[in-house]
Amino acid sequence: DGGITQSPKYLFRKEGQNVTLSCEQNLNHDAMYWYRQDPGQGLRLIYYSQIVNDFQKGDIAEGYSVSREKKESFPLTVTSAQKNPTAFYLCASSPLGGHRPNEQFFGPGTRLTVL
Amino acid sequence: QKEVEQNSGPLSVPEGAIASLNCTYSDRGSQSFFWYRQYSGKSPELIMFIYSNGDKEDGRFTAQLNKASQYVSLLIRDSQPSDSATYLCAVTGGGSNYKLTFGKGTLLTVNP
Numbered sequence: 710d711g712g713i714t715q716s717p718k719y720l721f722r723k724e725g726q727n728v729t730l731s732c733e734q735n736l737n738h739d740a741m742y743w744y745r746q747d748p749g750q751g752l753r754l755i756y757y758s759q760i761v762n763d764f765q766k767g768d769i770a771e772g773y774s775v776s777r778e779k780k781e782s783f784p785l786t787v788t789s790a791q792k793n794p795t796a797f798y799l800c801a802s803s804p805l806g807g808h809r810p811n812e813q814f815f816g817p818g819t820r821l822t823v824l
Numbered sequence: 825q826k827e828v829e830q831n832s833g834p835l836s837v838p839e840g841a842i843a844s845l846n847c848t849y850s851d852r853g854s855q856s857f858f859w860y861r862q863y864s865g866k867s868p869e870l871i872m873f874i875y876s877n878g879d880k881e882d883g884r885f886t887a888q889l890n891k892a893s894q895y896v897s898l899l900i901r902d903s904q905p906s907d908s909a910t911y912l913c914a915v916t917g918g919g920s921n922y923k924l925t926f927g928k929g930t931l932l933t934v935n936p
Contacts, residue, residue, distance in 0.1 A: 749928065754923060811924070818866075
């Protein structure tokens with residue numbers, strides 16, 4: 710089955726800890742994205758990557774870091790510098806060309822809670 | 825700052841009625857427009873996309889785009905209780921900008 714997987718589904722973090730959220734896709738998409746969703750806030754872009762070994766900051770990158778060592782994988786690290794990390798984190802991917810570019814497909818999400 | 829505005833709702837319609845969801849955007853260079861459906865606790869699911877002015881129909885869904893007015897809408901005909909969800913409008917920028925800007929979503933409730 711083609712799709713996007715995220716793990717874990719639920720994650721609990723103690724204050725001062727770094728945690729890494731996994732995102733993998735087998736859709737052969739070039740671009741991958743990380744969003745954060747808070748209640749009533751819609752989706753806000755954290756980081757995005759259009760090619761391996763390259764990524765750009767989104768609107769709310771402070772306190773987060775990413776890597777893109779493989780086309781299929783785009784992990785997100787929530788660092789201790791992120792003061793309010795409790796949220797629903799969504800990973801997405803999209804093709805960059807072809808018939809329907811920009812069409813983003815989402816993984817199931819990771820719900821992060823700070824204890 | 826590119827903005828996408830949606831009425832947060834909730835929008836409540838009876839089963840079988842037409843639900844009308846609206847979205848306005850600020851970037852005149854925007855070229856691609858998407859509607860996502862998000863059930864509570866789940867991730868967004870793409871249900872419609874539109875690139876050209878006018879209407880696009882897919883089953884019970886119709887997307888309408890008016891670039892001059894910077895307005896995109898989604899009509900859901902014969903609404904069903906299973907359509908109850910939050911509907912997110914998303915817009916890309918002009919040129920080679922592949923980022924999507926999302927509205928905050930409209931909560932739709934279809935009453936049996």
